[in-house]
Amino acid sequence: MNILIIGDVYGHAGRAMIEKLINDVIKVEKISFVICNAENITNGRGTSREDYNFLKFHNVDVLTGGNHTFDHYETFDLLQEKNDILRPANYNKFTPGKGTVLINFAGIKIRVTNLLGRTFMNQNTNNFYEVMDDILENEEKANIHIVDFHGEASSEKIAFAHNYKNQLTAVVGTHTHVQTADDQIIDEKLAYITDIGLTGAFHSIIGANTKEVIYREKTGMPIRLRTADGNGQFCAVVIKIDNNTYKPTEIKRIYLKNVAA
Ligand SMILES: [Fe+2]
Ligand SMILES: [Fe+2]
Numbered sequence: 043m044n045i046l047i048i049g050d051v052y053g054h055a056g057r058a059m060i061e062k063l064i065n066d067v068i069k070v071e072k073i074s075f076v077i078c079n080a081e082n083i084t085n086g087r088g089t090s091r092e093d094y095n096f097l098k099f100h101n102v103d104v105l106t107g108g109n110h111t112f113d114h115y116e117t118f119d120l121l122q123e124k125n126d127i128l129r130p131a132n133y134n135k136f137t138p139g140k141g142t143v144l145i146n147f148a149g150i151k152i153r154v155t156n157l158l159g160r161t162f163m164n165q166n167t168n169n170f171y172e173v174m175d176d177i178l179e180n181e182e183k184a185n186i187h188i189v190d191f192h193g194e195a196s197s198e199k200i201a202f203a204h205n206y207k208n209q210l211t212a213v214v215g216t217h218t219h220v221q222t223a224d225d226q227i228i229d230e231k232l233a234y235i236t237d238i239g240l241t242g243a244f245h246s247i248i249g250a251n252t253k254e255v256i257y258r259e260k261t262g263m264p265i266r267l268r269t270a271d272g273n274g275q276f277c278a279v280v281i282k283i284d285n286n287t288y289k290p291t292e293i294k295r296i297y298l299k300n301v302a303a
Contacts, residue, residue, distance in 0.1 A: 043150070043285060044071055045188065047214050048078040049221065049238030049277040050108075052249030053085045053269025056242040057096060058303045059276045064100050067296065071280045075147055076101055077154055079190060079216040080127070081108040082242070082249060085269055088114025094127060104128065104143060106156040108192035108217055109165050130158035130192060132173040134166075142177050144184055150288075153184035157202075159193020159217070170202065178209055185288045188281070192217045196236045200224075207232040211290055212281050214238055219248035221277050225293045233290035239277030244300045246270030273300050 046067060051060060060078075067073065078097055084090040087110055094116075097105055105127040111117055112129070120127050121139025131141020142155040155177060157170045174189075187210045191199050194217060203213035212233035215222070221239025228234050240249050247255035250267040258265050276298040282291045 043074045043283050045075045045077065045186075045212075045281045045283065046071065046073040047188070047190070047238060047279050047281065048076070048102075048241055050079045050082050050216050050219055050240055050242070050249070051097075052082040052219070052240060052242030055246070055249070055269055055271065055274050055303065056083060056240075057093070059241050059274040059301060060097070060100050062301065062303075063276045063298060067276075067278065068101060073280065075103050075152060077104045077106060077188065077190065078102045079108065079192070079238070080105040081110040081192070084114050086110065086250060086267060088112065088117040089120060089127065090114055090116045091120060094120050094124070103145060103147075104154045106154065106190040106192070106216070108156075108158060109163060128154065128156040130156050130167065131177065132157055132167040132170045134168060141173075142181060144182050150186065151182070151184040153181070153187040155187065155189045157189060157191050159191065159195055159198045161193065161195035161198050163194055171205070174202075174206065186211045186283060188212045188214070191215050194218060196222070199236050200234065203228060203232060203234045211283065211288065212293070214279060221295065221297050223295070225279065225295050227290055227293060231289065233281045233293040235279055235293060235295065238279055239297060241276050241278070242274060243270035244273045244275045272303065274303050275299050275301060
């Protein structure tokens with residue numbers, strides 16, 4: 043089976059790309075299951091109810107999050123109401139929602155787990171190795187287990203992937219909004235990419251309005267950034283999984299650039 047994982051969808055520009063491209067990608071790549079990082083879909087800040095419904099309408103099975111998950115108050119409610127939206131699992135136990143879910147897909151058990159890196163992230167999270175070990179030991183076993191590792195540091199992500207190559211199916215990075223070219227199958231066991239990249243505005247600073255980011259950098263003023271307008275881009279990976287062994291056979295990058303909105 044083929045699983046599509048879409049990188050951070052940012053604001054109205056990201057939604058426009060989903061609306062325009064996701065159906066074709068699902069058809070051409072023969073996709074059965076879709077995971078999407080939704081931490082920035084509501085103007086860069088969290089996931090509103092309307093945007094959750096938008097992604098569900100466009101065939102997304104599981105929404106993952108990151109450091110911006112709790113920027114929108116409606117995300118708190120969604121995390122407690124819905125089974126298919128995650129926040130990083132390594133926030134502490136008092137945090138609303140959950141960071142791992144098992145979905146039964148036509149008899150195949152697919153687990154999706156969301157984790158947050160600790161290097162340069164400025165978030166009060168627990169050790170992700172401890173949390174991952176705990177999930178693997180105590181949660182129901184799955185045929186396919188995919189981790190969205192949301193983090194800044196490339197070394198942190200690939201070290202994590204190597205450590206769990208025997209227990210997981212794929213570790214895909216999100217958060218930097220820049221697609222890396224290091225897609226690989228580690229030891230023929232685990233599909234990996236350091237970062238899937240941004241689904242949002244093409245002429246932007248990782249999704250946000252260029253002028254506003256430069257103004258903020260120059261002045262140091264903490265201005266709120268708006269989503270950039272104009273043409274977009276769509277970043278994702280397709281992971282092909284053997285239907286008998288459930289091992290990943292291929293990871294394919296998708297980077298559609300400068301697409302008219
Ligand atoms: Fe992001
Ligand atoms: Fe992030």
